[in-house]
Amino acid sequence: MEIKSARFIKGIGGTDEILEDGIPQIAFIGRSNSGKSSVINSLTGLKKLAVTSSLPGRTQKINVFFINESFYFIDLPGYGYAKVPLKIKKKFHSLINWYFFDSGIYQEKVILIIDANVGMTKDDIEMFYTLKEHGKNIIIVANKIDKIKSSEYEDKFNKIREIIGENQIVPYSAKKKKGKEDLLAVLF
Numbered sequence: 001m002e003i004k005s006a007r008f009i010k011g012i013g014g015t016d017e018i019l020e021d022g023i024p025q026i027a028f029i030g031r032s033n034s035g036k037s038s039v040i041n042s043l044t045g046l047k048k049l050a051v052t053s054s055l056p057g058r059t060q061k062i063n064v065f066f067i068n069e070s071f072y073f074i075d076l077p078g079y080g081y082a083k084v085p086l087k088i089k090k091k092f093h094s095l096i097n098w099y100f101f102d103s104g105i106y107q108e109k110v111i112l113i114i115d116a117n118v119g120m121t122k123d124d125i126e127m128f129y130t131l132k133e134h135g136k137n138i139i140i141v142a143n144k145i146d147k148i149k150s151s152e153y154e155d156k157f158n159k160i161r162e163i164i165g166e167n168q169i170v171p172y173s174a175k176k177k178k179g180k181e182d183l184l185a186v187l188f
Contacts, residue, residue: 043184112140114142
């Protein structure tokens with residue numbers, strides 16, 4: 001699969017007709033600063049499609065991108081640590097829960113992005129198991145592999161595999177553009 005076109009449609013904060021228009025959705029979720037927006041940019045080849053920031057909590061709405069005029073990438077706010085007031089964090093949490101678990105919206109795939117160097121945090125594990133309990137089709141993207149020392153690589157991935165079991169995991173580096181073809185192959 002090759003991504004030939006990608007454009008930002010809109011950011012939404014809840015119920016919206018675009019989420020129920022029948023166009024397939026691939027949702028990107030992860031801890032704040034795990035690289036969700038960077039992964040979307042690297043997949044599309046557009047550096048500034050999804051806004052990135054070194055400050056956790058940059059994505060504050062459900063951002064909808066139209067890919068190849070045939071499906072949506074859905075970029076959700078991050079969970080866990082973010083440099084935003086508690087009230088905003090709670091809003092993120094409610095928005096994520098609504099989209100995945102209460103809205104009835106179907107996602108073709110859910111891309112759970114983790115920081116491969118940090119490993120799966122308590123928040124990542126909780127999100128993984130909650131998505132799994134709700135029957136979501138989950139692909140784990142272990143982003144930031146470029147930050148792992150080669151001597152630690154195998155150990156870090158073994159720890160992730162212990163948690164996720166048979167679920168698919170794609171080693172990835174949005175920065176170095178590693179894993180792009182592997183991820184595109186399992187997305188479609």
